[in-house]
Amino acid sequence: QVQxxxxxxxxxxxxxxxxxxxxxxxxxxSAYGMGxxxxxxxxxxxxxxxxxxxxxxxxxxESVKGRFTISRxxxxxxxxxxxxxxxxxxxxxxFCAAGLYYTTGTYMREYGYWGxxxxxxVSS
Numbered sequence: 001q002v003q004x005x006x007x008x009x010x011x012x013x014x015x016x017x018x019x020x021x022x023x024x025x026x027x028x029x030s031a032y033g034m035g036x037x038x039x040x041x042x043x044x045x046x047x048x049x050x051x052x053x054x055x056x057x058x059x060x061x062e063s064v065k066g067r068f069t070i071s072r073x074x075x076x077x078x079x080x081x082x083x084x085x086x087x088x089x090x091x092x093x094x095f096c097a098a099g100l101y102y103t104t105g106t107y108m109r110e111y112g113y114w115g116x117x118x119x120x121x122v123s124s
Contacts, residue, residue, distance in 0.1 A: 001026050002024070002025070002026035002027045002098065002112075002113045003024070003025045003026050004022055004023070004024050004096045004097070004098055004113055004114060004115035004116075005022065005023045005115060005116070006020060006021065006022045006094065006095070006096045006115040006116065006117065006118040007020070007021050007022075007023075007118060008020040008021050008118065009094060009118030009119045009120045010119075010120070010121070011121045011122075011123065012086055012120075012121070012122055012123070013122070013123050014086065014087060014088060014122055014123065014124050015085060015086065016086050016122070017082070017083060017084045017085075017086065018083045018086065018120060019080060019081070019082050019083070020036070020080065020081040020083065020094055020096075020118060020120075021078055021079075021080055022034070022036075022078060022079045022080075022081075022096030022115055023076075023077060023078050024077045024078070024079070024096075024098055024113075025077065027098065027113075029074060029077040029098075030053060030074035030077075031053055031102065032053055032098055032099045032100070032101065032102065032104075033050060033051060033052045033053055033099035033101060033102060033103045033104030033110075034050065034051055034070075034072060034079040034096070034097065034098060034099060034104070035047065035048075035049065035050040035051070035070075035096075035097045035099065035104050035110075035111055036048040036049045036050075036070060036079075036081045036094060036095070036096060036097070037094070037095045037097055037108070038090075038092035038093065038094045038095065038120075039092055039093050039095065039117075040091065040092045040093075045095065045108065046061065047061055047105075047106040047107075047108075048060070048061055048064060048068065048081070048094070049061070049064065049068055049070040049081060050070065050099075050104045050105060050106070051070045051071065051072050051079065052102060052103040052104070053102045053103065055071065055072045055074070057103065058070050059105065059106070061106075063089075064083075064090075067083065067084050067085045067086075068081060068082065068083050068084070069081070069082040069084075070082075079096060081094070083120070086120075086122045087122060088122045088123070088124045089122075090120060090122050091120060091121050091122050092120060093117040093118065093119050093120075094117065094118050094119075094120050095114055095115055095116075095117045096114070096115040097111035097113065097114050097115070098111060098112060098113040098114075099111050099112070100112045
């Protein structure tokens with residue numbers, strides 16, 4: 001079965017950095033787009049970033065552009081989210097998602113598999 005396991009979350013001060021990782025098993029990782037979403041209590045899960053199957057096309061929610069970078073290593077079946085200049089409003093549970101297509105976008109319905117989430121807390 002397909003498994004996505006996130007790691008790298010934690011507590012960081014405003015302006016700090018974190019790198020999230022998501023290891024995927026059980027499917028042909030390199031054939032599908034990948035994404036990161038986040039969710040805070042009482043709010044809907046929101047799109048953060050996506051990367052296509054080859055890793056040469058990315059997209060971000062406006063609020064993280066210039067601060068976050070999504071990347072992937074197809075040899076390691078892993079996708080990353082480098083988060084710099086973190087702000088308190090970035091505090092959320094971050095979810096890795098495996099796409100259903102070569103390229104994926106901002107909609108949750110484009111993703112078929114999800115990780116368990118990792119908490120990111122940015123203190124002011």
